[in-house]
Amino acid sequence: MATQPQVVAQVPAGAPSNPTEAKVRELAKAALAEGRVDYVIGWRYGYDRSQAIPAFISDPAEADELIINPLIHHNLVTFLKRKMPDPPNAKIGVCVKGCDSRTLVALLQEELVDKERLYVIGVPCRGTFERRKIEKEFSDEVVDIVVSADRTTVTATTRSGESKDFAFDDVLRSQCTACRYPNPRYADVMAGEDAPARLEGEPVWPGIDEFEALSAAEKDATLARVFETCIRCFACIHACPVCYCWDQCVCRSRKPKLVGQKVEASENLMFQTIHMFHVAGRCPSCGACDQACPVEIPLYLLHRKMNKELYDMLGFEAGVDLDAKPVFQTFKIEDALGEH
Amino acid sequence: MKFLTTDQLDAFLGYVAGQARVVAPVKDDKGVVLFRPWAPGMPVELDVLLSKQSAKEYVFRQSETYLKFGYTMEGLAAAQTESPEVAHAAATEAEVAAVDVAKAQDARVKAFETVVVDPVNEAPAQVIFGLRPCDVRGFVQMDNVFSGYGGFYFDPYYNAKREATTLVAVTCRDPRSTCFCTSVGGGPAGTEGADALLTQVEGGLTFETFTPKGEALGAFPGFAEVSQAQSLYAETVKETAASRVAPAFDLEGVRDQLRENIEHGDWHDLAMRCISCGTCTYVCPNCYCFNITDEIVETRGERMRTWDNCFNPMYTLETSGHNPRDIKSNRFRNRFSHKFWYYPDKYDSLLCSGCGRCVANCPTRIDIREVVRTMGSPRPVTVTGEEA
Numbered sequence A: 001m002a003t004q005p006q007v008v009a010q011v012p013a014g015a016p017s018n019p020t021e022a023k024v025r026e027l028a029k030a031a032l033a034e035g036r037v038d039y040v041i042g043w044r045y046g047y048d049r050s051q052a053i054p055a056f057i058s059d060p061a062e063a064d065e066l067i068i069n070p071l072i073h074h075n076l077v078t079f080l081k082r083k084m085p086d087p088p089n090a091k092i093g094v095c096v097k098g099c100d101s102r103t104l105v106a107l108l109q110e111e112l113v114d115k116e117r118l119y120v121i122g123v124p125c126r127g128t129f130e131r132r133k134i135e136k137e138f139s140d141e142v143v144d145i146v147v148s149a150d151r152t153t154v155t156a157t158t159r160s161g162e163s164k165d166f167a168f169d170d171v172l173r174s175q176c177t178a179c180r181y182p183n184p185r186y187a188d189v190m191a192g193e194d195a196p197a198r199l200e201g202e203p204v205w206p207g208i209d210e211f212e213a214l215s216a217a218e219k220d221a222t223l224a225r226v227f228e229t230c231i232r233c234f235a236c237i238h239a240c241p242v243c244y245c246w247d248q249c250v251c252r253s254r255k256p257k258l259v260g261q262k263v264e265a266s267e268n269l270m271f272q273t274i275h276m277f278h279v280a281g282r283c284p285s286c287g288a289c290d291q292a293c294p295v296e297i298p299l300y301l302l303h304r305k306m307n308k309e310l311y312d313m314l315g316f317e318a319g320v321d322l323d324a325k326p327v328f329q330t331f332k333i334e335d336a337l338g339e340h
Numbered sequence B: 001m002k003f004l005t006t007d008q009l010d011a012f013l014g015y016v017a018g019q020a021r022v023v024a025p026v027k028d029d030k031g032v033v034l035f036r037p038w039a040p041g042m043p044v045e046l047d048v049l050l051s052k053q054s055a056k057e058y059v060f061r062q063s064e065t066y067l068k069f070g071y072t073m074e075g076l077a078a079a080q081t082e083s084p085e086v087a088h089a090a091a092t093e094a095e096v097a098a099v100d101v102a103k104a105q106d107a108r109v110k111a112f113e114t115v116v117v118d119p120v121n122e123a124p125a126q127v128i129f130g131l132r133p134c135d136v137r138g139f140v141q142m143d144n145v146f147s148g149y150g151g152f153y154f155d156p157y158y159n160a161k162r163e164a165t166t167l168v169a170v171t172c173r174d175p176r177s178t179c180f181c182t183s184v185g186g187g188p189a190g191t192e193g194a195d196a197l198l199t200q201v202e203g204g205l206t207f208e209t210f211t212p213k214g215e216a217l218g219a220f221p222g223f224a225e226v227s228q229a230q231s232l233y234a235e236t237v238k239e240t241a242a243s244r245v246a247p248a249f250d251l252e253g254v255r256d257q258l259r260e261n262i263e264h265g266d267w268h269d270l271a272m273r274c275i276s277c278g279t280c281t282y283v284c285p286n287c288y289c290f291n292i293t294d295e296i297v298e299t300r301g302e303r304m305r306t307w308d309n310c311f312n313p314m315y316t317l318e319t320s321g322h323n324p325r326d327i328k329s330n331r332f333r334n335r336f337s338h339k340f341w342y343y344p345d346k347y348d349s350l351l352c353s354g355c356g357r358c359v360a361n362c363p364t365r366i367d368i369r370e371v372v373r374t375m376g377s378p379r380p381v382t383v384t385g386e387e388a
Ligand code: SF4
Pocket: A097, A098, A099, A100, A125, A126, A127, A128, A173, A175, A176, A177, A179, A180, A181, A182, A183, A286
């Protein structure tokens, strides 16, 4: 057997680049060393420094690979959902941003995850990037993304060395631009001071006004166009932390046959509409589905629209309060009257 | 070798489109590069190296109708009111006794006599333009499965399309960091399976043909003769490209080690961050697993083949309810073992052309190079992990 050359699958993280990152490493290390958890799920660099991947750390020494920066878009709560916790009785440390924590709260409200087995490290969040927005500015491959110390400028560099600067706010994911809960709503320990919310007061729903302004026929045409390129890979629903019947999903079941297997716009939309209804009340518009989709279907159109309706009709926001009842498990007479 | 000036590219595609459907990489409204049927005026994207999804869809359709069928209304009514199923569904013993089984069988037969079956196998002539050499090899690797290799299965649907298809490749000028074609027997200017190959040089593209299908395209009147400088330039582009592809692993011994390591606990650890979706297999130019289902609406239906993938939690779910690949790491192991062990055992080649799409498009960037390197090498012995 010849020795194998090394293509680096995970580049090293190096010294902590900010206090939250240092704190997360410290907390993870301590929890592992004390045996409080079997492993910690956080984020580390992938095969280059322009992207993060979920990290499963079980060796305290490896905790120094954990990173906290605007690349950490993955919602790690998806690894806690049904059939994902692995092994089933593991004690798991998990890092959550504001939006991630809301999906965890939603699972906890429905008693779908055992709180006692978790050690939740809360990460105050200053927004995460839409990497693909950056990627599209180049035809070559982006291999490095660096944020300036004052968090105003983002510099992306390609494999051939071409680089461009972007304003921090211009490359945020759209939900981050309107984030009202950047600080976890549930955590066992916080890894830093609270981050300022980008939006106070009433919520706004990026992209939804434009959609609502369309006529019914234009909406149909938009949805048909948008879902035409879906390849039904199911990355969206697998990345989604609150979509938990995944191995029994009616969208691929043939018994019952609710969704046709033919991959075409109308069946694809049917599948996504079912997903939208199934996660209503748990989905906080964290955008995990949008990020997972390889062909960039704007799934937020459906989910954000649903969340807007739930807010406008019932004053409900998913996963903000652990002690609250999920919206579909309550009934108030005012709701029926439309006076929340 | 011929030469196509950049300003003649559209005319060339127009010429080809006059004879066959042209499929080419184009940007959609979000800027995502995908293979799509081309129409005059659509800019072809040759600078972004890889389309998000491979072009396999145009030969091995994601949804392929085998045949259409339908009952006549009378036949359906007879089947519904008098069939043996009705007897089984009857509530009381008296009701069961009252069903005339012979008559019911007879009705069933009549119902089937009225079934209309309409086989479908559409295969219009097409030219897939702008494939990368790894995409082309994907077809070669699928050919083994569908085209009767070693007397195995011959698939009329796949082959009708395959025969009607001309594959025009383009040399990869700037391989990505995720490319590893050279580690699996290919290269950025590889010609295996290609009918023609274009190489981008100063001012245009050189054009080489390897088959009669490729030569037929050479009849386009807008080609110029290639100069010596241009062909030398093309050679340099090819060499530079090959040097940009980093070796990912050494294939020697991989197959044996995969067999050796089948129960190794490292499979479990490698699979931890996989979310068990199907992206890697659906973007791959050679993953070929499929399902066959009947899609029925009222009295009419279609029997169709649709892509399946080994990460689907229902992939090997048996009728009994048992699933031999019930846990994620078993499904995960299947994908890589299939490509580097099971398929090689059967077809004496690999089921991976090194395009790196599965690496770059995986939501959690599971890296096939790392997996092959890890599980394709001798592993320290561990106790197999307890799993979900
Ligand atoms: S939505 Fe809020 S909490 Fe979530 S990543 Fe964006 S800024 Fe952070």
